[in-house]
Amino acid sequence: xxxxxxxxxxxxxxxxxxxxxxxxxxxxxxxxxxxxxxxxxxxxxxxxxxxxxxxxxxxxxxxxxxxxxxxxxxxxxxxxxxxxxxxxxxx
Amino acid sequence: xxxxxxxxxxxxxxxxxxxxxxxxxxxxxxxxxxxxxxxxxxxxxxxxxxxxxxxxxxxxxxxxxxxxxxxxxxxxxxxxxxxxxxxxxxxxxxxxxxxxxxxxxxxxxxxxxxxxxxxxxxxxxxxxxxxxxxxxxxxxxxxxxxxxxxxxxxxxxxxxxxxxxxxxxxxxxxxxxxxxxxxxxxxxxxxxxxxxxxxxxxxxxxxxxxxxxxxxxxxxxxxxxxxxxxxxxxxxxxxxxxxxxxxxxxxxxxxxxxxxxxxxxxxxxxxx
Ligand SMILES: Nc1ncnc2c1ncn2[C@@H]1O[C@H](COP(=O)(O)OP(=O)(O)OP(=O)(O)O)[C@@H](O)[C@H]1O
Ligand SMILES: [Mg+2]
Numbered sequence: 372x373x374x375x376x377x378x379x380x381x382x383x384x385x386x387x388x389x390x391x392x393x394x395x396x397x398x399x400x401x402x403x404x405x406x407x408x409x410x411x412x413x414x415x416x417x418x419x420x421x422x423x424x425x426x427x428x429x430x431x432x433x434x435x436x437x438x439x440x441x442x443x444x445x446x447x448x449x450x451x452x453x454x455x456x457x458x459x460x461x462x
Numbered sequence: 463x464x465x466x467x468x469x470x471x472x473x474x475x476x477x478x479x480x481x482x483x484x485x486x487x488x489x490x491x492x493x494x495x496x497x498x499x500x501x502x503x504x505x506x507x508x509x510x511x512x513x514x515x516x517x518x519x520x521x522x523x524x525x526x527x528x529x530x531x532x533x534x535x536x537x538x539x540x541x542x543x544x545x546x547x548x549x550x551x552x553x554x555x556x557x558x559x560x561x562x563x564x565x566x567x568x569x570x571x572x573x574x575x576x577x578x579x580x581x582x583x584x585x586x587x588x589x590x591x592x593x594x595x596x597x598x599x600x601x602x603x604x605x606x607x608x609x610x611x612x613x614x615x616x617x618x619x620x621x622x623x624x625x626x627x628x629x630x631x632x633x634x635x636x637x638x639x640x641x642x643x644x645x646x647x648x649x650x651x652x653x654x655x656x657x658x659x660x661x662x663x664x665x666x667x668x669x670x671x672x673x674x675x676x677x678x679x680x681x682x683x684x685x686x687x688x689x690x691x692x693x694x695x696x697x698x699x700x701x702x703x704x705x706x707x708x709x710x711x712x713x714x715x716x717x718x719x720x721x722x723x724x725x726x727x728x729x730x731x732x733x734x
Binding site for chain 1: 607608611612615616619649651652653654655656659663
């Protein structure tokens with residue numbers, strides 16, 4: 372904050388432009404790839420669920436797909452809730 | 463043959479119509495026969511910004527549907543020679559536009575005009591797609607703000623895949639970046655994306671930078687394209703952009719905070 376700002380009663384503000392640039396670079400890097408390739412996630416999820424369902428009885432509604440797009444690395448987490456022993460016994 | 467130029471952005475409210483009016487007027491001032499088409503069917507606004515709202519009789523949809531001749535729908539500007547406006551319809555929706563209809567209009571206009579400027583609606587739906595489909599050049603209007611930059615990137619992708627030039631695998635649409643509502647003071651304080659950052663991210667040639675300026679509201683209040691306000695920073699910046707568009711070299715201005723006198727610095731006062 373410049374000393375003149377004191378007279379203007381301006382509160383110091385955080386410099387957020389750097390964060391804006393960084394976030395844009397990451398999201399656009401991903402979107403530009405996605406443009407030439409179809410969104411494979413829904414298909415991936417369906418196929419994975421089908422494979423798992425061959426071995427265990429699962430509720431397709433209890434599948435969570437989480438993606439965290441990073442600059443150097445992205446993580447894809449697929450969480451499938453499996454029924455416990457009591458759940459199975461109830462069937 | 464005319465050059466067809468789309469003014470587009472993806473995001474709404476970034477200054478497409480303001481820029482379309484200014485650039486079309488600037489081209490006409492420089493002796494180019496120019497027509498500017500409002501593609502924002504349902505949300506007509508170019509007529510107001512150009513100050514011709516009281517003279518609209520027919521619109522682009524009437525022409526497409528054969529209810530009026532193109533010549534009847536064109537409004538000739540009274541201030542600047544060589545300038546005409548084709549308004550959008552206010553009552554229909556975007557489905558009233560058809561690719562064939564737009565093609566006929568653009569071909570017809572191309573015979574008579576040097577530049578056909580297409581003011582795109584926001585979004586990437588039908589209206590926006592039709593506005594850019596026939597383009598030879600695109601001016602991508604971007605504000606120094608994350609969502610605007612992202613949408614500009616998206617619209618660049620659309621230009622590269624869904625324009626007529628792309629479909630026919632001809633030379634790609636020539637792209638220009640126009641940054642508007644740039645506030646050097648906020649950039650200096652690190653609150654707003656820098657011009658260099660936007661350029662680095664979008665990586666297309668820079669046509670101009672239009673500062674945030676009170677003159678734009680003043681101009682729209684009176685229906686005068688801001689480029690006719692030759693005293694104002696925004697008017698001057700649009701003038702430079704038009705000159706560059708026509709191949710002139712001009713240094714960029716209004717990128718730095720104006721050095722104000724101590725009095726103004728203490729007691730405020732913004733760019734006119
Ligand atoms: N350089 C500028 N300085 C200050 N205000 C501006 C500037 N450029 C545009 N504006 C204001 O921003 C608002 C939106 O401008 P405009 O209508 O040109 O945007 P648009 O992209 O055409 O919007 P839409 O997507 O709705 O068609 C208007 O109120 C206009 O006055
Ligand atoms: Mg508009």
